Amino acid sequence: MSEGRVINLNFRHALPAPLLYVGFVDYYGPLDMRSHSAHRHGHYQFFAVTEGRFLFVPESGREIWLDEGDVIVFRPGLLHNWHVEPDAVCRTFMVFFDAIPDGVFGELGQRLAQDAAVGHRTFAISLLGAAPMLAALRAECEQSKPMSNAVVYGLTMAFMAFAVRQSAPGAAAEPVGGFASPLAAALEFIESNYAAAISVRNIADQAGVSPTRLTELFRAHIGTSPMRYLNNHRIDKAKVLLLYSPFRVAEVARQTGFRSPHYFNRAFRTATGITPGEFRAGKFNRVKGKGE
Template identity: 25%
Template sequence: MILCQLNQPDVIERAALSIVQGLERDKVNIRYLSPRDSLVGRIPLLEDELIRVGCHPYYEIGYIRRGRGIVAIEDEVFDAQAGDLFIIRPYEIHGIQPDRDDPFGMAWFSIHPHGMAGWVSTYVRRAMEGANKPIIHLERTYEFWNMLEEVLKEIAFHSFKYQVALRAELLHLFIVFIRRVKVVRGEERPLNLSEILPKQSKKRWREAVEAAMEFIRENYQQRIDLETVAGRTLLSPNYFCEVFKAETGVTFTEYVTKVRMAEAKRLLRDTNLSVSEISRKVGYESIHYFSRLFKEREGLSPSEFRGIVK
């Protein structure tokens, strides 16, 4: 667990750099503390026991990036999973218990409405107080996570504008969250988060996916693995898969197969290469696997397809 206080720039710079590196490896938990906070004592996790967090006089949002586990708020216990956001009101006793087989990674945000501008303070307080469900699920988790990464990068760059940029991004993050709360309460129509995401975030995803697609089209003859392609886009494999599916409508594996099969059909139609040679040329070492996959997709074996189109 990495702890950083936003009023200590030197600490922020060192911590944020390690956070960003960890995010790329998908191995970091983050806890944000405002300048007013003191560090909260924690009890080590024992068998069947919650990690307890002390009461505090501010709102807190917990976001589950991955994994699953149990979240307890006052006398209610919830099964939590990746994509869940939960609201902790002031002085509510709460705790977490990560699943032993698939423990969750989390980000915590402390919110002090009285330290915000007047209209923001009112907006936040009303939304938080009126939320009937303490846990809210975001379907497209990578969108929220990408916004968090943008904040961390502003901290890591530590430019002269980082304080302003950080506050602007955090405010945007909370507005997105609050809108989701209001949708759950039926006060606003459902919004696709892409409608209100920063333009640079959407552009970044599109460019990453386009680069990945180009790499696949140029290297389909070779072995292509997820880790290599994701690494070229500077995204973690899980994050990359979510973004790729959202942008293209198909999974990474489906797209690789689609490119290879399109080339296989061209070679079957336009050349006299054997099926075994074509299999190797489109990236499949096993002719049996290639033939089975081809028939599953086309309804015909490679030889039958050639007999019809050639």
């Protein structure tokens, strides 16, 4: 079993105000990782845990564990530290942003800045409802496309608005804006069945749309085709098995839906730039599209 690694996937182009930074950070144990020391940021931070657990410790010293689906927003200047559980996978999404003026984006700025006296607020969201936005954001960060900054800006603001809506008492766990329920149903089906031999037709049937319409939805909202999304999802699941299981590469391939070790090896190299064996050995510095 290899050493733990941290993979940063940042959007590397300028974004309009108030956004300053948008990116994903994936932590793969075994590691015992904390920030080097208590520190502050000069901007607001929006931080969501999409898998695993993350410990946030504000200046009060009270430990705040964030589980999958939890979000924390904290004000500029808040002294804090953080910790990732050892021997685990933790995936996160974060945004740094300046204050949003009153009246811009409705109540979003006011709601994100609530509890300024305490310095932070936490709430839970539906990851099923957020999945289309997060998948589309990750795709834009992985491969820059024409007008990516406009797409990332819109998706990020929509995701933060979705999270704030979800924090309201009695909020329904539904996607926001144009993210129709067929797309959410398709993503849920892929999550539950990625290890099986599923086709675009299978996914479309579960989503209640035609294969052509499903492909249109994926390309419009996630920026890729259903099968490419499925393939990337399988690669992500394979990474976890390569790091944490004793299975041989052939068994990892089988458990993540690849029809042969040869095809798995080729798909993994195409997606990451390295072989499954190299990934297991910890050679992350060559992973395409990701940098420290």
